[in-house]
Amino acid sequence: MDSGKYFLSEKEPGLDPTKLEHIIKHALIEDIGKGDITTTLTIPKNKEIKALILSKENCIICGMPAAQKVFELVDIEVKFIPCIKDGHAVKKGTVIAKISGKAHSILSAERVALNLLTMLSGIATKTREYVKHIDPYKAKITDTRKTMPGLRELQKYAVRIGGGYNHRMGLDEMILLKDNHLKVTEGLTKLPSVPKGFKIEVEVQNLDEFKHAIYFKPDVIMLDNMELKDIKKAVKIRNDTKFKSHHLPTKLEASGGVDFKNVRKLAASGVDIISIGALTHTVKAIDMSLEVL
Numbered sequence: 001m002d003s004g005k006y007f008l009s010e011k012e013p014g015l016d017p018t019k020l021e022h023i024i025k026h027a028l029i030e031d032i033g034k035g036d037i038t039t040t041l042t043i044p045k046n047k048e049i050k051a052l053i054l055s056k057e058n059c060i061i062c063g064m065p066a067a068q069k070v071f072e073l074v075d076i077e078v079k080f081i082p083c084i085k086d087g088h089a090v091k092k093g094t095v096i097a098k099i100s101g102k103a104h105s106i107l108s109a110e111r112v113a114l115n116l117l118t119m120l121s122g123i124a125t126k127t128r129e130y131v132k133h134i135d136p137y138k139a140k141i142t143d144t145r146k147t148m149p150g151l152r153e154l155q156k157y158a159v160r161i162g163g164g165y166n167h168r169m170g171l172d173e174m175i176l177l178k179d180n181h182l183k184v185t186e187g188l189t190k191l192p193s194v195p196k197g198f199k200i201e202v203e204v205q206n207l208d209e210f211k212h213a214i215y216f217k218p219d220v221i222m223l224d225n226m227e228l229k230d231i232k233k234a235v236k237i238r239n240d241t242k243f244k245s246h247h248l249p250t251k252l253e254a255s256g257g258v259d260f261k262n263v264r265k266l267a268a269s270g271v272d273i274i275s276i277g278a279l280t281h282t283v284k285a286i287d288m289s290l291e292v293l
Contacts, residue, residue, distance in 0.1 A: 050292070175194055
């Protein structure tokens with residue numbers, strides 16, 4: 001198992017084709033059901049049309065491969081021509097794709113394709129805003145596991161497209177001792193025996209817990225909902241020479257209540273990671289439309 005595949009990885013922000021197809025097939029079954037009854041009753045079966053997908057807002061485009069796959073799975077003969085690549089910024093009114101083929105196929109695939117494009121572009125756009133907001137500080141903006149069930153693969157892809165990084169994809173990729181683990185085990189007395197290749201992170205909620213955790217030298221300590229003044233103190237303690245002698249100094253992650261009002265101050269504090277659940281759990285979809293010519 002590649003335990004470092006997603007956690008702060010520098011990997012190219014591609015999509016797993018198998019997982020992408022599985023997600024889209026499920027979405028099409030959900031949306032089309034037994035068939036698009038309106039289109040079937042009103043439009044001749046072999047009617048051919050052309051259409052455009054337009055962005056009605058300034059945004060970072062994300063989800064073009066997903067949209068193209070939607071039309072391909074509905075009808076392999078539909079021609080989908082992307083005009084913009086994922087990760088590119090566009091202005092309101094930009095044509096982002098051109099489509100041609102049977103009207104039945106295009107209209108049946110329309111909603112699933114737009115749902116994916118608008119959601120993923122929303123995530124990528126928000127992520128890019130956060131990344132720009134903390135320039136030139138070294139901190140990395142990351143997501144969390146607070147994703148929409150079944151869509152994590154796509155949502156985390158959108159974070160990468162926006163210039164952010166992925167925290168762990170799932171529970172099998174990293175050891176993260178959160179507050180509930182520590183309550184059940186009655187506190188941190190030692191780090192668990194970690195399988196080769198896995199990173200370990202410990203969550204703390206105050207300076208006393210941090211001072212206790214830092215001596216175990218985990219890979220990462222999460223400073224959960226801590227005040228800025230205490231985060232600065234934690235960074236100073238971590239930077240002490242006694243901890244600098246550690247081969248890979250413990251990274252510090254600020255988490256909880258992060259927004260555009262405080263993210264730059266958090267980055268300036270010296271933390272290495274800023275994790276933001278709102279990148280994926282509170283998504284403002286970008287307004288887009290499919291217009292038949």
